[in-house]
Amino acid sequence: MSTTLRHVGRTRRWPVVGDAIYDGSRIPARVPTVLDVPPHLRDTDDVLTVNFGPNHPSTHGVLRLIVDLDGEEVVGLSAVVGYLHTGFEKNMEQKTWWKAITYPERIDYVGYQNNELVFVLAIEKLLDIEVPEKATWTRMLLCELNRIHSHLVFLGTSALELGAISMFWYCFRERENILDLFELVAGQRMHTRYFQAGGLAEDIPIGFFPEARKFVENMPSSLDDYLTLLDRNKIWLERTQGVGLLSSDDAIALGQTGPVLRASGVDWDLRRDQPYLAYEQVDFRVPVYTGGDVYDRYRVRMDEMAESVKIARQCVDRLERMEGEPWIADDRKVVLPPREELHTSMESLIHHFKIVTEGYRVPAGEVYVAIESPRGESGCYVVSDGGPRPWRVHFRAPSFAALQATATCSQNTLIADLIAIVGSLDAVMGDTDR
Amino acid sequence: MSDPTRLRDYGLQSERLLWPTKGPSRFEEELGVEELEQALGITTLEKAVRWAQTKSMWPDTFGLACCAIEMMSIVGSRYDLARFGMEAFRSSPRQADLLIVSGRVAHKMAAPLRQIYDQMLEPKWVIAMGACASSGGMFNNYAILQGVDRIVPVDIYIPFCPPRPEALMEGIIRLHEAHLAGIPPAYERKQVAT
Amino acid sequence: MSDFSKMPGYVSTKEEHGEATVVVDRAHVRDACAYARDELGFNVLMDVVATDYLGWAGKGVSGYIGTASGRDLNAPMTQGLQALPDVKPARFSVSYHLLALRQGAPRLRLQTWLEDGDPVDSVVPVWPAADWFEREQFDLMGIRFHGHPNLARLLMDDDWEGHPLRKDYPIGGEPVRFSPAE
Numbered sequence: 094m095s096t097t098l099r100h101v102g103r104t105r106r107w108p109v110v111g112d113a114i115y116d117g118s119r120i121p122a123r124v125p126t127v128l129d130v131p132p133h134l135r136d137t138d139d140v141l142t143v144n145f146g147p148n149h150p151s152t153h154g155v156l157r158l159i160v161d162l163d164g165e166e167v168v169g170l171s172a173v174v175g176y177l178h179t180g181f182e183k184n185m186e187q188k189t190w191w192k193a194i195t196y197p198e199r200i201d202y203v204g205y206q207n208n209e210l211v212f213v214l215a216i217e218k219l220l221d222i223e224v225p226e227k228a229t230w231t232r233m234l235l236c237e238l239n240r241i242h243s244h245l246v247f248l249g250t251s252a253l254e255l256g257a258i259s260m261f262w263y264c265f266r267e268r269e270n271i272l273d274l275f276e277l278v279a280g281q282r283m284h285t286r287y288f289q290a291g292g293l294a295e296d297i298p299i300g301f302f303p304e305a306r307k308f309v310e311n312m313p314s315s316l317d318d319y320l321t322l323l324d325r326n327k328i329w330l331e332r333t334q335g336v337g338l339l340s341s342d343d344a345i346a347l348g349q350t351g352p353v354l355r356a357s358g359v360d361w362d363l364r365r366d367q368p369y370l371a372y373e374q375v376d377f378r379v380p381v382y383t384g385g386d387v388y389d390r391y392r393v394r395m396d397e398m399a400e401s402v403k404i405a406r407q408c409v410d411r412l413e414r415m416e417g418e419p420w421i422a423d424d425r426k427v428v429l430p431p432r433e434e435l436h437t438s439m440e441s442l443i444h445h446f447k448i449v450t451e452g453y454r455v456p457a458g459e460v461y462v463a464i465e466s467p468r469g470e471s472g473c474y475v476v477s478d479g480g481p482r483p484w485r486v487h488f489r490a491p492s493f494a495a496l497q498a499t500a501t502c503s504q505n506t507l508i509a510d511l512i513a514i515v516g517s518l519d520a521v522m523g524d525t526d527r
Numbered sequence: 528m529s530d531p532t533r534l535r536d537y538g539l540q541s542e543r544l545l546w547p548t549k550g551p552s553r554f555e556e557e558l559g560v561e562e563l564e565q566a567l568g569i570t571t572l573e574k575a576v577r578w579a580q581t582k583s584m585w586p587d588t589f590g591l592a593c594c595a596i597e598m599m600s601i602v603g604s605r606y607d608l609a610r611f612g613m614e615a616f617r618s619s620p621r622q623a624d625l626l627i628v629s630g631r632v633a634h635k636m637a638a639p640l641r642q643i644y645d646q647m648l649e650p651k652w653v654i655a656m657g658a659c660a661s662s663g664g665m666f667n668n669y670a671i672l673q674g675v676d677r678i679v680p681v682d683i684y685i686p687f688c689p690p691r692p693e694a695l696m697e698g699i700i701r702l703h704e705a706h707l708a709g710i711p712p713a714y715e716r717k718q719v720a721t
Numbered sequence: 722m723s724d725f726s727k728m729p730g731y732v733s734t735k736e737e738h739g740e741a742t743v744v745v746d747r748a749h750v751r752d753a754c755a756y757a758r759d760e761l762g763f764n765v766l767m768d769v770v771a772t773d774y775l776g777w778a779g780k781g782v783s784g785y786i787g788t789a790s791g792r793d794l795n796a797p798m799t800q801g802l803q804a805l806p807d808v809k810p811a812r813f814s815v816s817y818h819l820l821a822l823r824q825g826a827p828r829l830r831l832q833t834w835l836e837d838g839d840p841v842d843s844v845v846p847v848w849p850a851a852d853w854f855e856r857e858q859f860d861l862m863g864i865r866f867h868g869h870p871n872l873a874r875l876l877m878d879d880d881w882e883g884h885p886l887r888k889d890y891p892i893g894g895e896p897v898r899f900s901p902a903e
Binding site: 120123124125126127174175178180182183184187218219221345346347348350359361363366367457458459460461463470472474476478484485487489493494496497526527 | 765766773822857875892893
């Protein structure tokens with residue numbers, strides 16, 4: 094199915110330096126990420142500057158918003174980030190490729206498998222290594238489960254902020270089931286570090302598939318529960334419909350991807366349009382809504398959860414037939430040999446020693462790999478010099494781009510709507526600050 | 528000085544204030560002086576206050592990074608924190624007793640962290656949750672504070688990355704036990720950052 | 722792949738791992754980006770990345786350079802003579818990752834090279850998304866973007882000195898004792 098988009102054909106001569114970005118744009122012209130107080134209000138005493146400091150009741154981590162209020166209306170806004178800057182990129186330059194895989198998971202700590210996946214895919218692209226099918230399908234299963242997990246956290250926390258407090262407990266109940274699955278397969282609830290350059294770290298343990306099947310059978314009824322609770326609730330509808338509007342042109346100009354872009358009417362999903370892993374072999378639908386408001390972003394994520402359950406079911410079906418297949422590539426220069434071989438084979442011992450101490454070497458080059466994480470397009474730009482350590486790693490964070498749209502979405506809104514908007518952009522501060 | 532356990536060691540004698548040389552009463556002689564307090568459920572004011580503080584130690588919403596997600600899951604229904612009376616996460620530090628520093632603390636965030644800690648009223652406790660809050664974790668670099676105990680005194684350190692909810696619960700329970708046993712909060716014990 | 726040679730400031734093209742990298746001259750970056758957006762249809766700016774190549778092709782990339790399929794039999798074993806990667810034109814490269822929202826998801830990397838202290842024209846008038854991307858690269862790498870409406874530090878403290886991601890900036894942190902002997 095081709096994605097015909099009306100906006101691409103319409104190329105305007107945008108002014109190179111000017112006041113308006115383009116006609117019909119709601120992007121604040123001077124600095125796109127700052128909403129300036131209008132001139133007629135600046136000299137009055139009515140404007141109150143409030144600091145939504147890095148520690149605030151809403152559960153979005155350490156985002157600081159400096160908001161100018163005229164009564165209850167937001168007339169000025171600027172976001173200050175960096176309170177969780179961890180220096181991932183510099184830290185990863187000091188570690189070997191093997192050790193560096195531990196780091197990307199902590200960047201987007203709600204959709205952690207996706208970050209790990211994008212870095213491992215980048216290494217594999219540079220190495221030009223072929224990943225066995227079982228590993229591909231398991232990665233897909235875990236990433237889709239992680240997508241459900243991430244949307245559940247979004248739903249629970251956004252609903253909590255808007256006052257629908259019970260949703261938090263419902264969503265986290267299902268989330269515990271997903272984390273149980275992760276613990277079954279990888280040994281740890283969060284930050285599983287299960288993906289390896291070349292496949293998976295370990296085989297899928299016995300007893301995983303019945304549990305996974307139980308989960309995918311029970312999840313759709315839970316999703317119906319959430320829809321029943323929220324979707325016809327008048328208060329929820331009034332608080333989310335018509336709030337935080339973002340047009341499709343503005344979304345594209347601001348570099349938005351993922352649910353924010355799809356809720357603004359642009360039919361774009363990397364899983365379908367630039368398939369990675371085995372997404373072209375599974376059947377799923379991409380939800381697109383045209384309203385561009387908070388309600389549509391919520392609906393996109395709800396529908397995506399249902400689609401992810403579908404994909405997960407297809408992955409479980411496929412994986413159950415792959416019992417006994419290899420889970421990691423066979424290349425001994427990159428992948429550790431199985432431990433039984435270390436007792437009998439000299440070459441295996443040497444390979445094991447070299448890989449563990451010095452690390453495998455990745456050929457020189459630069460790649461940019463992008464996947465569809467729950468927040469949008471998550472990309473990894475890796476520059477290798479041919480040595481055992483990365484030269485430069487940079488992560489394209491979807492939350493970073495999403496927060497740039499805060500100023501555009503928050504025009505002519507009340508301060509209570511600002512909470513809904515920031516929640517609907519679903520920005521994770523670890524992802525933003527890296 | 529031995530730990531005072533008996534009422535009389537605190538000077539809590541009613542009629543003996545007026546009659547200092549009065550010996551134990553008939554009641555006390557029959558029951559035994561030591562068992563009287565246990566049998567009747569008498570306790571000292573300090574112990575009672577400590578028990579009450581333990582049973583409703585409200586945390587502050589200080590979730591920073593990945594550990595915050597695990598901290599949110601102990602409020603969930605599987606690892607229910609409400610049975611300890613702690614599900615009321617206060618947004619204002621003035622109403623909070625416990626600061627669970629969950630996540631890596633960047634240098635930029637260190638000043639707000641100290642401000643929040645200063646705004647809390649005594650008695651207050653700090654739990655350093657996770658490896659990053661305890662020691663900087665895997666991020667030994669220019670951006671991350673190598674352990675939150677450089678700026679606030681910490682009572683309990685919880686390892687792992689991120690700790691399981693049960694690990695966090697164990698840390699909280701140990702804090703409760705320590706407080707019940709009479710160990711004062713960290714700002715009285717430690718010389719650092721008070 | 723379409724023909725990139727008509728791009729303003731075009732220097733060279735490279736295709737590797739299925740990705741196209743077009744190198745443009747530093748002075749024509751904004752025109753090249755506008756050309757890419759309007760003529761070639763790359764309407765989304767995904768990322769702006771700066772890379773510091775200080776110390777590139779120095780020691781450390783020596784010895785056996787292997788590939789995934791084993792030893793490259795056509796290249797001689799280095800035997801102490803270092804097989805170096807290709808030399809880079811300047812110290813810093815700034816890469817703009819672009820995406821076209823159409824069938825096949827074509828991507829493009831526009832790259833420009835500059836030395837320390839050279840300014841690059843900001844592409845905020847072309848894509849407003851570049852605002853924070855460029856601020857982040859200024860903050861962490863010290864690349865000055867000429868014409869950026871608000872070039873200030875974003876991720877580090879406002880009064881931080883130095884640009885942390887540069888190769889001559891130390892990793893920081895504290896020394897860790899792994900045994901009592903240290």
